[in-house]
Amino acid sequence: MSKHADKTYTPPPDKAITHRALIIAALADGTTRVFNPSICEDTLATAACLKKLGIRIKFSKTSLQVKGLGLKGLKKPAGPLNAGQSGTTMRLMAGVLAGQDFDSVIKGHGSLLKRPMTRLTKPLSAMGARVSSSGGRPPLKISCAPLTGACLKLSVPSAQVKSAALLAGLYAGGRTSVTERVKTRDHTERLLKHLRAKIKTSGLKTVLEPGALKAGRIKIPGDISSAAPFIAAALLLGRTLLIREVGLNPARLGLVKTLQRMGARLKVKVKRSGPEPVGEIIIFPAKLKGVKIAPDEIPAMIDELALLALLAASAKGKTVIRGITELRHKESDRIKTTSALLRRLGVKAAFKTDSLTITGPQKLLGGGSIETFNDHRVAMAAAVGSLLAEKPVKIKNAGCVKKSYPGFFHDFKKVFQ
Numbered sequence: 434m435s436k437h438a439d440k441t442y443t444p445p446p447d448k449a450i451t452h453r454a455l456i457i458a459a460l461a462d463g464t465t466r467v468f469n470p471s472i473c474e475d476t477l478a479t480a481a482c483l484k485k486l487g488i489r490i491k492f493s494k495t496s497l498q499v500k501g502l503g504l505k506g507l508k509k510p511a512g513p514l515n516a517g518q519s520g521t522t523m524r525l526m527a528g529v530l531a532g533q534d535f536d537s538v539i540k541g542h543g544s545l546l547k548r549p550m551t552r553l554t555k556p557l558s559a560m561g562a563r564v565s566s567s568g569g570r571p572p573l574k575i576s577c578a579p580l581t582g583a584c585l586k587l588s589v590p591s592a593q594v595k596s597a598a599l600l601a602g603l604y605a606g607g608r609t610s611v612t613e614r615v616k617t618r619d620h621t622e623r624l625l626k627h628l629r630a631k632i633k634t635s636g637l638k639t640v641l642e643p644g645a646l647k648a649g650r651i652k653i654p655g656d657i658s659s660a661a662p663f664i665a666a667a668l669l670l671g672r673t674l675l676i677r678e679v680g681l682n683p684a685r686l687g688l689v690k691t692l693q694r695m696g697a698r699l700k701v702k703v704k705r706s707g708p709e710p711v712g713e714i715i716i717f718p719a720k721l722k723g724v725k726i727a728p729d730e731i732p733a734m735i736d737e738l739a740l741l742a743l744l745a746a747s748a749k750g751k752t753v754i755r756g757i758t759e760l761r762h763k764e765s766d767r768i769k770t771t772s773a774l775l776r777r778l779g780v781k782a783a784f785k786t787d788s789l790t791i792t793g794p795q796k797l798l799g800g801g802s803i804e805t806f807n808d809h810r811v812a813m814a815a816a817v818g819s820l821l822a823e824k825p826v827k828i829k830n831a832g833c834v835k836k837s838y839p840g841f842f843h844d845f846k847k848v849f850q
């Protein structure tokens with residue numbers, strides 16, 4: 434343990450990177466070993482879809498072996514694929530399915546049925562794909578059609594949509610270029626490159642040439658989004674905490690950078706790189722102050738905004754977070770559900786269509802039960818809030834954390850009790 438830290442915590446493996454590792458390995462020639470994979474409801478949904486397409490995945494205690502069948506090796510599934518409640522599974526798999534020489538259907542359930550798909554079907558259609566949704570929502574029907582390269586400009590900042598276009602691009606007749614308005618997580622680009630795709634990113638533009646992938650070894654770092662509630666709780670309780678083996682991809686560090694601007698003492702150290710930077714974060718006690726957050730800063734902390742709201746409530750002064758509309762399209766409408774969470778904890782916040790203002794410091798009163806709306810990120814933020822609340826709170830349907838982090842409550846108790 435570091436000489437500075439009261440406690441050490443190692444987050445579970447990164448969910449977003451594991452989805453991509455499974456899919457990209459399945460499309461490569463040969464067997465890829467994925468070390469330290471995330472095993473949760475969402476990644477298991479991706480694995481199940483790939484198995485239905487004929488991919489063999491062998492699970493061992495700390496790694497997975499994916500027998501890639503090459504770009505042309507997937508088999509027509511016997512029935513619809515099921516993405517469960519995983520948006521990443523549905524959108525990334527749609528990119529792959531668009532390139533196959535068979536028709537397919539991918540369905541889902543629960544919260545996934547409400548999530549928007551037009552943002553995905555539009556760019557895929559521009560590449561020649563025949564993808565239809567049910568009034569802009571799942572399920573997706575994908576019919577066999579030749580893909581052409583395209584020059585895509587994405588209007589919605591979404592790593593899932595960008596990734597789907599790049600995966601489809603592997604099958605296109607020519608070059609695909611994808612330009613974003615704001616940088617989103619680039620795990621797909623990094624892993625494609627790692628397995629030898631012809632891909633190049635400069636600034637906001639990524640260019641991919643179609644072509645085969647080669648199997649390799651992939652080590653998944655710890656998930657910064659799963660570590661985020663631990664960062665928030667350590668800061669709110671004034672504890673020193675060392676977070677080890679955590680992914681430090683710059684496009685995921687929005688919360689860390691914002692907290693540093695708020696006066697938090699967070700020491701970030703990259704220990705190794707390739708394909709993803711990995712290292713540690715040490716959190717030292719500090720007083721926070723309110724800041725202004727611009728829309729361009731949101732994608733790098735898109736899954737951490739409920740936590741940021743709690744931290745803003747404890748900070749001195751006004752925090753204004755702008756550009757939050759995308760929150761409406763997560764596992765729950767997180768503008769509504771974060772607002773309900775804050776209200777339940779006794780925090781006053783002003784939500785507008787696209788912004789949130791909180792003036793602190795405020796006490797967290799708590800008392801009674803907190804609804805999670807079946808949203809894993811809301812449940813984890815509620816756990817952080819409950820540590821600080823003056824009156825005990827009960828978190829309803831806390832089991833929804835299984836979506837990304839089945840061991841969350843066990844680990845959280847271990848570090849903070």
Ligand code: S3P
Nearest residue numbers: 449521590591592593594735736
């Ligand atoms: C993800 C991208 C983000 C994020 C989600 C995971 C990914 O979604 O909120 O939890 O794996 O690419 P969007 O692409 O919809 O912003």
